[in-house]
Amino acid sequence: MRASFIGPRSCWHFPFVQCFVPSTSRGSGMEIQQLISIIFISHISNPSVQQPSPTVDYLVNSCGLSQESALRAAQQIDIKTTNKSDSVLELLRNYGFTNTHIVKLITNRPSLLMADPIKTLKPKMEFFRNNGISDPILAKFLSADTSVFGSSLEKDIIPSFNYLKSFLRTNDNIAIALGRRWILRRLSQQNISLLQNHGVPESTISKIIMLNPRTLCFKPDKFREVVMKIIEMGFDSSSLMFAHGLIKLLAMNKGTWEAKLAVYRSFGWSDAEILSMFRKQPNCMGSSEKKISTALDFFMKKLNWTRAYISKYPTTLFLSLEKRTMPRCSVVEVLLSKGLMRKENMGTALLVAEDEFLKNYVVKYQEDLPQLLTIYQSKMGVL
Incomplete structure (x- = not known):
């Protein structure tokens, strides 16, 4: 039989090839065979036209991944039967994982679907739940830091948790830190030791963990450099401002x-x-250059x-000009013009809480200056 693919029958075997052959190629069966081979190789190497697989179908239909994410995830796992994967998803949902959490979790760690839900996953999740971490916080934390699922409960998770608790004292405080999407196992004990060696009290270290725990996850060399810079700037290591300065400078x-x-x-x-x-x-x-410039100009x-x-x-510089500073200044200007307030007290007027501002700068003068409330509300966009 002659090796030729000319004719409509060739399309039965290669449905993705258009049923036409350039007239200039009709003289050589070998050339046409090479052409179709090239098209076939191009077809199978293009993931966008790959034949669907049970794994991709499962990732899309059961886990909620997009087709593109499912194709990438399917390169790491091969789901032959769904019993174990179904059990994993059921366990996650029983611990408060929403569809959004599951999509994020499986996208970042597809191998989780192949884990033993009872022996491998449940003990870790039970540990956190038994230590006061609520299901919503647990789901948020674990979907953001999937490496915890690959860590040893006894060798990694429990020691890290206990070390964290030595500073934060209570499970409630730990829950707050985890809720900030802090990466549990990346807490650098070397960085903490450096702070302790420079007289930073445990209360301040605890505040850093609560406010911005990632601060303590920097590489030790970088962390040491910035700590030395903060000390050189004259910050008192025993004060809370030391923590705020360190957080800002590291960022x-x-x-x-x-x-x-x-x-x-x-x-x-x-x-x-x-x-x-x-x-x-x-x-x-902490603000952008543009916001600093706009505030200073005002x-x-x-x-x-x-x-x-x-x-x-200094706090007035990063208050919202539109929502706070300008509306309050419109009231202050009226009070200044009536001699009811001194200019040196403007800073205080901008910093007090909303209810205190209304009480002391608007309601207090309501009888003599009823327009103050209208002025304030119009600047706030209420009217």
């Missing part, structure tokens, strides 16, 4: 830090003034606040 690279310094300098601030305010309120370097050019006055009330 920035050198270029970002310099860019923010440049913004302050452009408004006439000296490095000493910037550093003094940073020690008092590290959040003044306070220094529109309100005529001095650098010294801003340094006295």
Whole structure:
């Protein structure tokens, strides 16, 4: 038989090949056979046209993964029977995992579907539940840090949990830390020892874990560098501001830090003034360069606040201009014009809680200045 694929019968064997052959190729059966071979190889190497598999179907229909995610996950596992995988999904749902949690979990760790739900998974989840971690927090935490499922309960999870508890004291505090999507096993004891060696009290270390636990997960060399920098800046290691300064400085690279310094300098601030305010309120370097510039422009050019006055009330710099500062200033301006308030008290007016502001700066003058509430509400967008 001659090796030729010319003719409509060739399409019965290769349905993805269009049933046409260029007229210039009709003279050579070998050339056509090579052409079809090339098309066939291209077809099977393209995942977008791969034949569906039971594993992909299961990942899509039972786990909720997208077709693309399922194809990637199917490269790591092969589900021949669904009994074990069904049991894994049932166990997860019994511990409060939502469909969103399951999609995230299986996308990041497809092998979980092949684990023994009773011997491997349930003991770890029971440990957390028995130690006061609620199901919603547990689901959020474990779907964010799937490596916990691959860790030894006795050798890794329990020692890490107990070490964490030595600082946070209560299971409720641990639940808060885990709820911030902290990575349990990446807590660096070397970093904590460094803080302790520089006089940072356990209460401050606990606060770091509660506020921003990832701070303690930096590589020791980087962490040491920033700790030394914070101490050099004059932060008192026994104060809570030390923790806030460390968190803020670790979150920035050198270029970002310099860019923010440049913004302050452009408004006439000296490095000493910037550093003094940073020690008092590290959040003044937490906003973007644009937000810092906008805030300084408003306070220094529109309100005529001095650098010294801003340094006295540094928290005002990262309050919302539209939702808080400007509406309150509209009330303050009226009170200043009537001689009912002194300008040096503006900082306090911006910082007090909402109910206290309304009580002391609006309701207090309601009889003589009934328009204050209307002015305030219109600036707040209520009216």
